Amino acid sequence: MNSLKGFSAPIVAGVALFGLWEGVLSVFSSDGFVLPPPSEIAGAFIDNWDAVFRGARITGFVVVSGLAAGVILGVLAALLVTRFRTANETITPLAVAVNAIPIIALAPIFNNWFGLTSPRSNQAIVVALVFFPIFINTARGLTQVDRSQIELMESYAAGRARTTREVRVPNAMPFFFTALKLATSLAVIAAIVAEYFGGRQDALGPMITQSAGLTRYDDAWAAVLAGTAIGAVLYASVAVLERWAMPWHSLIRSHREET
């Protein structure tokens, strides 16, 4: 019952949203083929189910593995940066630089570096994109801590690692989860764009470009829908994980909101 409640709002909003989309297109249908109505996309989705599902599996693997690696690296870098000032002065601009390089530019380089057919090049692109928000947000959460809590740990002569674990990490959790939510969708974009540039042709990325290139927009949007579904599933998982990892957080609300 309770778990259902969390989903009712998105469903209502979804019905409204898609209804509006469908309705608007049925009235002003001049450009309808570029942005087809949801009903047509759903039709294409069902017609191409096999191909879409295979593509989603291939792309999904790149997304999830790249996301995991990027998150781990981002968190490690954030820890490093809060620990050593020189690390901050060097890693931060580097991370910024890597992040500012458009994936489209990284794609050919990575494809060459790791091999066109290896999933590693696409994973590397996902990692590069996911890393930054995780790093920036987590580093922020690790430093923006209550001074009295740090002092308490100092009074216990707790080591830096321990203070990090007991104070900084819990404090960074809300920041981290916010970034993780950002990262899930970035990972999907990154994987799909990376696939435009190389790799297996049955993944979602090529399906989108190829169909769009031939103006088969309903097929393209069916693949987009699959990518969106991957993103949505990941996002929902993160939301569940967040609630599980920060049970105290929902308590810190004002009394009125609680009622």
Place this chain on the structure above:
Amino acid sequence: MNAIHIRGATKVFNPGKSSQVEALADIDLAVEPGEFITLIGPSGCGKSTLLRLISSLALPTTGSVEVNGKPAEQARLDRDYGMAFQTSGLFDWRTVAKNIELPLELMGWSKADRRRRSSEMLELVKLGDFAKHHPSELSGGMQQRVAIARALAFSPSILLMDEPFGALDEMTREHMQDELLRIWRDTGTTLVFVTHSIPEAVYLSTRVVVMSPRPGRIAAVIDVGLGDRQASTRDDPAFFSKVTEVRAALREVEG
């Protein structure tokens, strides 16, 4: 060897800026092991700052602080201190019991020992029912009691407490005072305690240190010498005369 030895300590915040504040001036203080010292003085006179200097959470602008015969910094690293801050400083993400267990974890106590100690301490502060609650679900006084329990949970050689009983009602406060005295006697801890309550200062301590307003200086040190405290001590004329003496000293500095 003194438990705490402060020599010529001063503290200036934001030196050179327009917001410069001279918080402490010329502090000299020597505390014997096993003493119970209270600091009392007007709001903003530097009591919390002095506790910070002792625990080496802040460094004196000039002067030196020695604890257990070594620099304060070293004493901190040796885990000679237990502290209760003016604001409770509980961790939102830990339950009440886990908050109390935090220092014990750091000292490497076993899980079973920790569990036992935290429930003992919760009984002491009369919060047995709230072990599994999070701090944000407690009242102000209950949070303060958790912080006290955390400070008392292990037996540091020096215990620093900053207005720990401020948010407690009279009865709970008297109960906590007696428990604190019992623990102090049993463990031989050196205690430095900040309070605004003159009777509390007199009831608890061996010496009362009266501080003057900004910049904080030690205006008077009053030996209490009431011997073992009992329920009757609070009605003792000697007790009242000490209270009057401290009050007079305070009126003088604030005057």
Place this chain on the structure above:
Amino acid sequence: MNAIHIRGATKVFNPGKSSQVEALADIDLAVEPGEFITLIGPSGCGKSTLLRLISSLALPTTGSVEVNGKPAEQARLDRDYGMAFQTSGLFDWRTVAKNIELPLELMGWSKADRRRRSSEMLELVKLGDFAKHHPSELSGGMQQRVAIARALAFSPSILLMDEPFGALDEMTREHMQDELLRIWRDTGTTLVFVTHSIPEAVYLSTRVVVMSPRPGRIAAVIDVGLGDRQASTRDDPAFFSKVTEVRAALREVEG
């Protein structure tokens, strides 16, 4: 018409969960306009929660709260309240003066008026030198005084104060008490005040409401009737007898 009228109010936190807490039970209370009520009771008995119900920051689980003849919610929207919370709740990013000016900004005061009022209030709480400091640079008691100044800066018809003087030394506290009484008399504000100090409760209020431990109930309501307070009131035998009466009532509920 009553200034505050609470009928059969109860409050249960986390109902149905293992962490359920029955904070308040069966509260009935009527406060006349211009009264000065203090709430006193053991830690965790629901005093802060009761203030929250009055100000409609929390809704009663059952029962109703009327303020100035309208639902509490409406009174809040009409800005009938001024509040000082148990934790100071200052905004870190505003200077001390700007913190005090916050409610005045919201009420649409002109800049010059705000400036004048905030420096008046800073003088009142003896923090004239600290107008431009940020809260994190103040001592605990100084922060509390800023919060008091903020609550008193505009003249609400109902003032709710939750242990506002807890972190103040005796002299500052007495000064603040007298100032508060003066303001109360001058403005005719209805005051509900939480404290743990029995003498404070008696000195300040027209009626003392004594609450019992969880679930909080009103155990006794004691009319004080000491008339106009002067310096001598604190030494008045009538004052001491009232203190004794309240203490007895409290001992009984805590017993």
Place this chain on the structure above:
Amino acid sequence: MRIARQTATFVLFLALLAGLYTGYKAFGQAIDDRQHGWAVVGSVLPRTDDLNMPPISEIFGQFWETPGGQDRIYIRILLDEAVFTLREAFAGFLVGSAIGMAIALALAQWRRLEQGLLPYVIASQTIPLIAIAPIIVIWGRKNFDFFPWEWQDWMSVSVIATYLTFFPVAVNGLRGLQSPRPENRELMESYAANWGQTLWRLRLPASLPYLFAALKIAATASIVGAIVGEISAGVEGGLGRRILREAFNYTTGPDRLFASVLGAAVLGIFVFLAVTGVERLVVGRWGRGAAA
């Protein structure tokens, strides 16, 4: 003083990176040059031959070359193109941040809306740019005649940058707006402060740390958006098209792609530092007090 030291560390670090690159390249070529099926190099680690990792000297050497048919040296060309891209990105950044903040505000205000709409805001980001870029350009050329100025193609690129920018601002901004402690929120409620007042005096200031983290992400995202937008929309004159051309050309001139990618990276650092500077100005004193 501090700036000087930071610059020094950073330059030192760059030198270290270049050394690492060169060292790794030498190492890879020493163990095996151009034999496929390497154990580590070329599968887990990048390939090292000149086609895949051009020597640093050649990459930097490119900057001073004058490419055929041009009268400017390469670094000058990149600079001009970077300015072009920066304009698109900046417009996108401004509009995107505003939209992101507006979304955050709406979601913070209505919890229902947050539950209902946030998943779709997220979903909007998983729609690949490539699927929408041409639509935007075409619509821009054709349908935006209600627009007060004549619609330029670079504005379509800015729209794409906007699309990438609004999202981090919305998500982080939402979190920031929800961050004030309960006692502070209750204080504002007790004053019956209206929505705008609570926003301006409590929620916004409290959200600044989150917001600036988001703006840093958004600033660099706007550069990425502009570059991707140029590529997808076929807008000539900026770094995006430069990179695309150099990618087509990769086989015969790998060092130029690396050089142009470096250009994009420098542009990203520039906007990041710009936001950081603004942050220092805005957050100022109390911000330093809060951090440890």
Place this chain on the structure above:
Amino acid sequence: GNDDDADVREAQEVSLQLQWVPQSQFAGYFAARDLGFYEDVGLNVTIIDGGLDIVPATVLDSGGADFAISWVPRGLVPREEGLNITNIAQVFQRSGTLQVSFADAGIDGPADLEGKLVGNWGFGNEFELFAGLNSVGLDPQSDVTLVQQDFNMTALINGDIDAAQAMTYNEYAQVLETVNPDTGELFQPEDLSVIDWNEVGTAMLQDAIWADADRLEDDPEYRDMAVRFVEASLRGWIHCRDNFQECVDIVLAASPPFGGPSHQAWMMNEVNALIWPSPGGVGVMEQALYDQTIDVATSQGILQAAPDAGAFRTDIAEQAVANLRAAGHDVSGNGFTRIQVEVAEGGN
């Protein structure tokens, strides 16, 4: 004198959407623009770059451009999807698509691709490959591994794929412009093995000029403009056939350099060879080649059915050719032969 003329007749604004970035593949249009051929017929032409995601058919249909350059299958599929566009001038008479591998891989014909990693770009560039595989009984989806190839030849040189897609005028030359790390010299044509779809018989028609079919029907002025546009464009192509170096220079000046002077020269030469000779007159659709394209497309399922008669029309091109012929131009180039272009490292 010219200025006065302009005052008399205001030039008509026309836009042309390319299928790709400016390069010698589009030299004729740039020449017509820069040498004033468009001006001569009263047009002021804006050339819009193509890009990765630009679908010329969509831009054309949505009014983003007046004319577009697109390969035939890449115009016919959108047409089948409901975009009413039509081919008004078939400029390229041959396909320029190759499947290139290293000679030592032993891939000499489509049959040898079985079980290999086969690169292609998609976007409709793969149709000839699929048809070629089919012609020897191979299923593109299961008998080879299809790999999304980047728009350069590095993957082939790196050995990531066994056979790469290449245009005669572009990527093929890129390989020849690259140093072979094994020898230290440039790669030589002998190092490579090439499958030419023209020879296999699965070639499809490529660059053509497309127009909006509805507008052609309804708007006589647009049709008139189309004739003039095609005429001036074809005149540009004729000029590039006869003034090779001048056109290379025009392309190099038209936009930032792409591939350097020798690369563009190579491309100009190869592109000329795709156009010339045009026995039936340049730009006029040859029915046999069209039929082969449709054959391949329908047998591959690229098109559901053969397009209707409106998919292309020759009247406009014929009229343009007649005008050109009347003005004394050689419109079939029967005597055309390629020249020898020197390959330089990096295309410089």
